[in-house]
Amino acid sequence: MPLDRKRVFAIYSEMLELDGPERDAALSGLCAGEPELEAEVRALLSAQADNTFALSAPVEEIRNDYWRSVADDDPDAGEDLSGEHIGRWLLEQKIGRGGLATVYRATRADGEFTQTAAFKVMRRGLDSEDLIRRFRTERQILAGLAHPGIAGILDGGTLPDGRPFLVLEFVDGEDIVSWIDGRNPALDARLELIEQVAEALHHAHQRLVVHRDVKPSNVMVTGDGTVRLLDFGIARLLEAEDSPVAARLTRTGVRLLTPAYGTPEQYAGAPVTTASDVYQLGLLMAEVLSGNRPQQAPEEAAIPDLTGLGDRDLRAIIEKATRPEPEARYPSILSLKDDLNRFRRKEPVMARAGTWRYRTGKFIRRRPFLVPGLMVGAAVIAAYVVTLTIYSRELAREQAIATTSQSFLIRLFESPNPRAPADPERGRRITVLEALDIGRASIEADLAGQPAVEAALSRTLSAVYAALNQYEPAIGMRQRALELERSLHGPASSQALESMRALTRLQAAAGDLTAADSLAREQLALARESAESETEVGLAEYAAGEQAIRSGQAGEGAELMESAISGLLEEQGVAASVDTDALRALLSETAVGVDPSAQILATEALIEQSIDADSPTALVLHAQIAASLAEVGDVKAAEARYLKLIPKSENVLGPLHPDTLSIRNNLAVLYSGEGRYTEAEAVQSALLPAVREVHGEQSLSTANTLQNLATAISRQGRYGEALELHEQALALYEALLPDGHPRTALPLVSMALALLQMDQPAAAELRAASALGRLDGRTDSIRPAAIARCLVGTARIRQGQADGEALIEESRRTLAGSALAAPYEALCLPGGASAWRFHTDFPLFFSATTEKEEQKMKTSTLILIATLIPATALADPGSQRQSQDQSESASQNAQAAYVQPGPSRSVSEFVGRTITAARLQAEEEVQYETRRQVNKAFNRLIGR
């Protein structure tokens, strides 16, 4: 008879309420005569006594198993983030799905303003480290590009699950091929589109970014016929060529290419350079002109199909762009574009000129499928190896240093990643300084056995520390660099001597004049005894001269500097190209103190002689002239020049190029200096959004622009408005600079002045005192501190506090003879010489020079400048590292070198911006000091 399960369970439940003997007794009673019942209940009770739930573990196992299956099974099938709010963005609709990412149309949801954007999020399941890094790279790359032909980046971040996303400018249009299909435009219109693509690519190449995936679906045409280049997803920074990530991607066989537009080097696994973009632009041009998709054999590069394209010149251009050997193609996008222009002007195109000496391959290209693919590939590789060997023997070492340094710096600045376990407490709000400290701590451990890299990095970190006024670590790092350089290159090597000069300056800046003195003597003795060249001796004398002047030995200093300059002139006059760095150092160290009118003459002569008038180099020299003109007081001429330069610069460099922005800023500063505050305000307020776009909200440039704009507004009596902007500038400075940095005092001083003018002395005193606290006692801020002190004093007097007088008196002693901006002069130097010119809120410029002195300076420095500038301009190409452009003329290289001044741009956005800002700052401050010293030295020279 089967047991009644209900009864068994009821008895079992009842028994659970009882214990031990009680339970036994009750159970025996209830089950009397039914041993099977009793046995079953006992079995249940003993199963229950086992405290574990037998199935917990297996169920958990199946649960994990299940989740895994959910995850592995078409990760994105269920995902639709439409309707989600992510950060400031509301995702509206899925509009596309690529291999790596899903794209949504999104609108900005924070109510600030309406903006449509493309929200690109990495697909689930793909979020491996490499791919996340690539996503980040795309973000960095895009952040560095600002061109109307490139869909820019608006925002970026990570989803709660850690997947990165990018928010890009939404391009409302269709891809170039569909656009053409729908409209069938004339040849000229098609060429116009290709030129626009070329311009966008050129912009990227100037920043050493290779797109690597130029194809119709990445080239959109908007309703008004303008082209936008999309998807820098597999773009690459040229200098990151040998980065560990890139190497790993190649090794693991993740080949990143679009088959229909794949280039020979992409298939061969050879380095991908700007030449790849030239190739793909050639393919695109063929498709846009002929309507034919490129031809492609399996596992081989795509080649253009020119069927139906009759024009021999256009065929030649496309063929030249799509040569299998990268070095046989157009050397740059720009030269391709030039050829297109020649075609449109009906001039002979370069592609057909014999000068290109393209001999091999015609046969191959005509019958592409008859030749085994391997052969093409092998030829490409062989060509590459040869090119690289010749070119890079010299650069290899430097490049290795640069690459390692760069990845180290990237890691350094990635370490504050809040998700990284290393230091969870610090989290996201880690400061640059902390990041640097982390880097300093790991530098030796990470770079053991790579002394050259460690030396280079130590130098860089030292410079950054110095820029942040952290002299102690700056000195420490530079000493370490010196130690390494001595053992690597020898104690009298140019590297070691350079470090000793830098250390001299750092010690002086840190206030240890004794240490600086002894270093200065030591390096001078060393250089005189065993330096490799007279240039080194000159530089050593110069540094020693500087130091002598700093420690009050004016006579000795002047002598040394005179000897340095004549020595350097002689040496460099003989062999101007011997040492570019020395020349540049000399130029920057001396030229800033040199009479501006001499600079004007020199640069103008230079431009006429040797530089293409439309080149970026010429542009900057013209800007320099304008600045110099303003400095010598020829404001009219300076203004005229700026007004002419701005449209030119917008055209040549681009409207958002940092230098275009600088020129506009300089014009505004000139207006301010002239008391033309409405005009200054107009320029600055137009500039502000552009600066924000280019440098970002959280940047010193934005802070500076806010500060300048506020000052112009304040001078017009709109104090309330000005105060708000000063506050914003202050907040940015405080967020971006270390605590107590003198720059943070600047808006405080301005605010104090405005508040005094608003008759709010108590509030003014608060600001001025805060500024004074930040400036007082700093050797680099003596006069700004005096101004703050004067403002504190004035504020106290206005509140009826007599002790204000003493403060004003103290500040006057410091400020006597200085050039101050008008309102400060009125407050702090009443009756002071009105002849002083002013340029900014703080006087950093020349003391008055008599005409006679000016004349002397002009003659003594004209030669110097004229000698140095051409050498420097011509030497620039040497610092260029774009291997593919070897055949370009020196001037083209010089242009590129200017627009892309150095490897720093390829470092991640954050590192780049931080360090650049820091360096600029360093330069600015060093310049101030140097300017003063040099000026003194010159005055002494001239006075004798």
Next chain:
Amino acid sequence: MSSEDDGGDEALRTLLDQAGSGDPAAFNQIVAEVYPELKRLAHYQLARERNNHTLSTTAVVHEAYERMADHQGPWQDRDHFMRAAARIMRHLLVDYARRRNADKRGAGAALLTYEEDQVAGSGGQMAVLKLEKALAELEELDPRLVSVVECRVYAGLTPAETADALELSLRTVERDWQRARGYVNRALAGD
């Protein structure tokens, strides 16, 4: 994973109808909303914890509620939601275990050749199926115990959370859990 297939959905609905909400239509709506959300969250969490491939179901369920609470879903309150989620999880896992078991026996073998090792190494699906059988029996004896097991085992709720979800006293939940534990342990041992 194709739990959305008709049979599965139907079974799920029946299961939920039995959950005693008194409003099958509302429960169906819960299924329609909660189920995809759970799956989505599972993706998220797994992506986050990719390295160890384990996932806290409790976290999934709680997060699902947090995320869906704003949407004014058909559930009356958090307890109701938890109850439904626990039942949904039970359904998902049972369904999954059935399919895995079928795969192991050879159905769809062509697709699963790689997974043989993994499948062979896992007794999980058998345990889930046994548990399901035990729960079916238990359902006849005392449906409340089944709800307790669902909450604790499938949704991973604590006894206190289970008490809230089922609107029972903590003491009752503890007692029910003990009673169920004996029954289930015994059912497994007795096979």
